[in-house]
Amino acid sequence: MQARQILASLKDPQPAHQVQASVNALFRTTHTLKGMAGMLGFPSFSKAAHRMEDIFDLMRKGRLRSTDSLVETLEAGILALESGMAGLRRGNSEPEDYLQPLRRQLGELEAMARPAEGGAQDLTAMLDLPPDVMKALSEYEHTRVTSLLMSGMPIHGVRICLDFATFDERLRVYSETLGAFGELISTLPWDAPEDREGLAFLLMIACPELDAGRLPVLEGELLGTALLADPTRVPASLRGEQPVQVAEAPPPEPAPPPPASSAPQPQEVEILRLPAHRVEALESRLMAVGQLRDSASLLLNRTRLVNDDDRPMALLGQMEDGLLDVQKSLLQMRMVKVESLFSRIEPMVKGLSRDTGKPVKLAFQGGDLELERGILGRLTEPFLHLVRNAVDHGLEPPSERAALGKNEAGSLRISASQRGRNLRFDIRDDGRGFNLERIEARGIELGLLMAGESHTPERLHRLTLAPGFSTTDQATQLSGRGVGMDVVRAEIEALGGEVHLSSELRRGSLIRLTFPLSRAVVGCLKVRGAGQSFGIPLTSVIRVQAGRHVCRGGDQVQVLGRSLPLESLQACLGLPEPDGQKAFVVLGHQGASTRSVEVALGVDEIVGRGEVLLRSLPELAHTSGIMGGSVQEEGILWVLDPDAMLGLAMDSLMRRVARV
Amino acid sequence: MSEQGSWLHVQASGMDLALSTRDLREVVAMEAVSPLPGRPQGIQGVVIFQGEFLPVLAWKDLPGFPDLAGSPTAMAVLRPRLAIPIDRMMGMVEASDPLLRATDEDDPVSSWSSGLLLLGSQELRVLDPVRLIALLRRFRGDR
Numbered sequence: 001m002q003a004r005q006i007l008a009s010l011k012d013p014q015p016a017h018q019v020q021a022s023v024n025a026l027f028r029t030t031h032t033l034k035g036m037a038g039m040l041g042f043p044s045f046s047k048a049a050h051r052m053e054d055i056f057d058l059m060r061k062g063r064l065r066s067t068d069s070l071v072e073t074l075e076a077g078i079l080a081l082e083s084g085m086a087g088l089r090r091g092n093s094e095p096e097d098y099l100q101p102l103r104r105q106l107g108e109l110e111a112m113a114r115p116a117e118g119g120a121q122d123l124t125a126m127l128d129l130p131p132d133v134m135k136a137l138s139e140y141e142h143t144r145v146t147s148l149l150m151s152g153m154p155i156h157g158v159r160i161c162l163d164f165a166t167f168d169e170r171l172r173v174y175s176e177t178l179g180a181f182g183e184l185i186s187t188l189p190w191d192a193p194e195d196r197e198g199l200a201f202l203l204m205i206a207c208p209e210l211d212a213g214r215l216p217v218l219e220g221e222l223l224g225t226a227l228l229a230d231p232t233r234v235p236a237s238l239r240g241e242q243p244v245q246v247a248e249a250p251p252p253e254p255a256p257p258p259p260a261s262s263a264p265q266p267q268e269v270e271i272l273r274l275p276a277h278r279v280e281a282l283e284s285r286l287m288a289v290g291q292l293r294d295s296a297s298l299l300l301n302r303t304r305l306v307n308d309d310d311r312p313m314a315l316l317g318q319m320e321d322g323l324l325d326v327q328k329s330l331l332q333m334r335m336v337k338v339e340s341l342f343s344r345i346e347p348m349v350k351g352l353s354r355d356t357g358k359p360v361k362l363a364f365q366g367g368d369l370e371l372e373r374g375i376l377g378r379l380t381e382p383f384l385h386l387v388r389n390a391v392d393h394g395l396e397p398p399s400e401r402a403a404l405g406k407n408e409a410g411s412l413r414i415s416a417s418q419r420g421r422n423l424r425f426d427i428r429d430d431g432r433g434f435n436l437e438r439i440e441a442r443g444i445e446l447g448l449l450m451a452g453e454s455h456t457p458e459r460l461h462r463l464t465l466a467p468g469f470s471t472t473d474q475a476t477q478l479s480g481r482g483v484g485m486d487v488v489r490a491e492i493e494a495l496g497g498e499v500h501l502s503s504e505l506r507r508g509s510l511i512r513l514t515f516p517l518s519r520a521v522v523g524c525l526k527v528r529g530a531g532q533s534f535g536i537p538l539t540s541v542i543r544v545q546a547g548r549h550v551c552r553g554g555d556q557v558q559v560l561g562r563s564l565p566l567e568s569l570q571a572c573l574g575l576p577e578p579d580g581q582k583a584f585v586v587l588g589h590q591g592a593s594t595r596s597v598e599v600a601l602g603v604d605e606i607v608g609r610g611e612v613l614l615r616s617l618p619e620l621a622h623t624s625g626i627m628g629g630s631v632q633e634e635g636i637l638w639v640l641d642p643d644a645m646l647g648l649a650m651d652s653l654m655r656r657v658a659r660v
Numbered sequence: 661m662s663e664q665g666s667w668l669h670v671q672a673s674g675m676d677l678a679l680s681t682r683d684l685r686e687v688v689a690m691e692a693v694s695p696l697p698g699r700p701q702g703i704q705g706v707v708i709f710q711g712e713f714l715p716v717l718a719w720k721d722l723p724g725f726p727d728l729a730g731s732p733t734a735m736a737v738l739r740p741r742l743a744i745p746i747d748r749m750m751g752m753v754e755a756s757d758p759l760l761r762a763t764d765e766d767d768p769v770s771s772w773s774s775g776l777l778l779l780g781s782q783e784l785r786v787l788d789p790v791r792l793i794a795l796l797r798r799f800r801g802d803r
Contacts, residue, residue: 530697532695532697534697573697573698574698575697575698615712615713616713617696617706617713617715618706618712618713618714618715618741620700620702620703620715620741620742620793620796620797621696621699621700621703621705621706621713621715622700622800623696623697623698623699623700624698625697625698626696626697626698628713629694629706629713631708635694636694636706638696638697
């Protein structure tokens, strides 16, 4: 009913900020309806409310303009929901689609609002705000700020520091007062001055002029105002345009340069380009978290009022499941496949191949591995630099290769693999390799090496990572300026990793980047031992065996005709040893030669396999043999570091031998 | 030795401690600690805090700390991301010119405490996060 009244008010002429406030209210109402219906087990109703919510979301983001026909369609939608709710109260079963009669109109609205390829203008960079605040702005805030600036509306900031005891009430008073001035875009948390106790906020408001004298400041409250963005700085070509007139979207133009004095430094802002469906999913999940929290408060109140009603407890269980799901989804969204990095390399190599006249046979491996988006973002530039170097310096021209009896097309193989707690990238080429003699001579010339001393190949390779080191007299357009390799090293080391170089003259070179994963999705064999859950990365599981025979640490077990030493998981981790175990996991490197070390790891129970989201342990909690942990419903599952476990098992076995 | 500032007065495992508010990230309700298998000395386990693992201090591993089992109700999260279990919060201590008595460097407590904060007849042991983290790192190196 309330929603219909708000909708009806949209047909009357109103100031823009009031229309925006009404649409926001409708969005929140349908969002709440969606959450409550889902929680109470009415999926079709929840789906219908979700669809209405999406339309209001498009309106609040400026992607759909409020017109009479649009309002009529939405009124019909709200009416359908009202009627459906009445049916549910009478005990009717749910229809498949409450909005069936409006399907065509709603579909048209959604199609009209679909943003054009290339996205919309974003003028938020004009806001005079610190980078960390800029990063926290939502898509909605980006859209509104851009839209308002384009329509010539200044954006003001009101900073207030309020007392802990009364901040909620006072914030409401400020919001209402400012809402009368214009459109209140958002209320952002702000750092309180060091000498003040209390909570500080920045209220962002769009209005022609802000009269600070009319604000309801109480004694002791700190207040400051500032113009955050001046619309007269918006290029004339953009003024008056609505940013997302979707059906007739203007061709994308470069964003205007932000004002030098007020814009945040570009290098301080991390821009992540996410596929639209991921952003939508993220927003939806974030909203769901808020919804669940609100529902939890409601439920707690109900529990207090109705002691003999066990429904709240059941709903609480559902909400916990939901929260867990939300948590997993949010974390999963941070992960990207390595192939997204590879996909950027391929066109670059093609271009380099064309420019240098060197045919390149490019191969990738391990693109399915996932790692955090932030890490991948930081890896991209160093990676592209290394690949450029490999093509420009590493691979010989076709004639030179032919003369050496090599295939005219150079080979460049890039692989990603997970090794224990580390992710490893290998860049291999079959080119000329590093010229160690020249590197040594250059090192001596630069005073980095002492003449007459013997220098190991490893040291000479590492020298190329020193700042400013280059053996190339003439820098090419692609590389050879002596800058870059040190930057690569610095970036990898900043990620806690390392760069390793090796090469063989005329045979090729290998650049290996290794760094620890902070989070990753890891396929694991789940086992139990000492009453705790453990995961063993499947890439290191050679075989799983469970039987009637009880085995103990120090035993030899027969696996496919081979005798392997067995050590218990507990002994490896320094936990009290079990009396005996009936299951073991053969640890080793899959695909490795038969000479590689394999050990049977005794466990109490084999649980199964599954993918887990691995979080690494902070430095202070680093524990030998543990790569990280994953939050599971039954508690934390500790993911074992197979390489470290092999070492711990061998150490433990050696100690047993020494004791005998 | 004097220093202007404010401290959180807490009790942990039978000891009265002062935690400088400058070193505190926040104080939150105690959560169930997941014990680390083969835990490093000084760390009893981890809790999930802001989506990440947060190590929780094991008071009993610290030199000079009474071997009393506390019953933590809260944890103070230090800026270097370490949770300090707290049995009881006693209140804030604001002092413009408090008296601080430095710990004798031979005292084993000096490996994690910078001294005593003297408040009338009361003495609060001041936890020094820099010393504490260095101690925990030394523990790891000793393994």
